[in-house]
Amino acid sequence: GQQVMQIPQYQHVQEGEDFTTYCNSSTTLSNIQWYKQRPGGHPVFLIQLVKSGEVKKQKRLTFQFGEAKKNSSLHITATQTTDVGTYFCAGRDGSGGSNYKLTFGKGTLLTVNP
Amino acid sequence: NAGVMQNPRHLVRRRGQEARLRCSPMKGHSHVYWYRQLPEEGLKFMVYLQKENIIDESGMPKERFSAEFPKEGPSILRIQQVVRGDSAAYFCASSPGLALENYGFFGPGTRLTVL
Numbered sequence: 325g326q327q328v329m330q331i332p333q334y335q336h337v338q339e340g341e342d343f344t345t346y347c348n349s350s351t352t353l354s355n356i357q358w359y360k361q362r363p364g365g366h367p368v369f370l371i372q373l374v375k376s377g378e379v380k381k382q383k384r385l386t387f388q389f390g391e392a393k394k395n396s397s398l399h400i401t402a403t404q405t406t407d408v409g410t411y412f413c414a415g416r417d418g419s420g421g422s423n424y425k426l427t428f429g430k431g432t433l434l435t436v437n438p
Numbered sequence: 439n440a441g442v443m444q445n446p447r448h449l450v451r452r453r454g455q456e457a458r459l460r461c462s463p464m465k466g467h468s469h470v471y472w473y474r475q476l477p478e479e480g481l482k483f484m485v486y487l488q489k490e491n492i493i494d495e496s497g498m499p500k501e502r503f504s505a506e507f508p509k510e511g512p513s514i515l516r517i518q519q520v521v522r523g524d525s526a527a528y529f530c531a532s533s534p535g536l537a538l539e540n541y542g543f544f545g546p547g548t549r550l551t552v553l
Contacts (some may be wrong), residue, residue, distance in 0.1 A: 330480075366529055366547045367481065412480050424471065424494070424533075428480030 330429030345402040347413035349355035354418035442545035457517040463532030470513040475527040
């Protein structure tokens, strides 16, 4: 079945440093979504990428979808303490199968030292 | 515009008891998806339901777990004879149809603890 790998598992940074998390799928995706989850909270939808090579920005966050639609990244510039949380990617199968299923990576836990 | 609602937010059960988790979709949404999140893991798909129909339950354990989405009222995820390994956070999402608009907005979840 489809697998989504996400690295790193943990990342600790000093406030002001940049942060990147990477997501790789074993199969081609129709689209990919990114979520942020705070401890004890629920996954909060950040963005969806659909097109090959797509790049989207939200303030200090930059999201990329690979040309082959099998990998993606989230980059945060100049982290702040409010960025703390676990960032998940979730892919939707592009092979025409069960496109309503999201396959989540295990997430990257970001901690920020003020 | 109320989002996806789930209750209870926290549920404690002893081994062998039953757990009932409820999910009310966004207004106008007739499709519901349940996911389970084990500690330090991502969410895993359990079941996809439309009103009065189970479309895909391939992610749900074969025994003790069942789900329904009646014509009226919330979707229910039912776990019979709970075991410690059922302790997890259970999230649901909804969509208005197969186009999956607004799919990706999860409810606040039910955190089940089995003692």
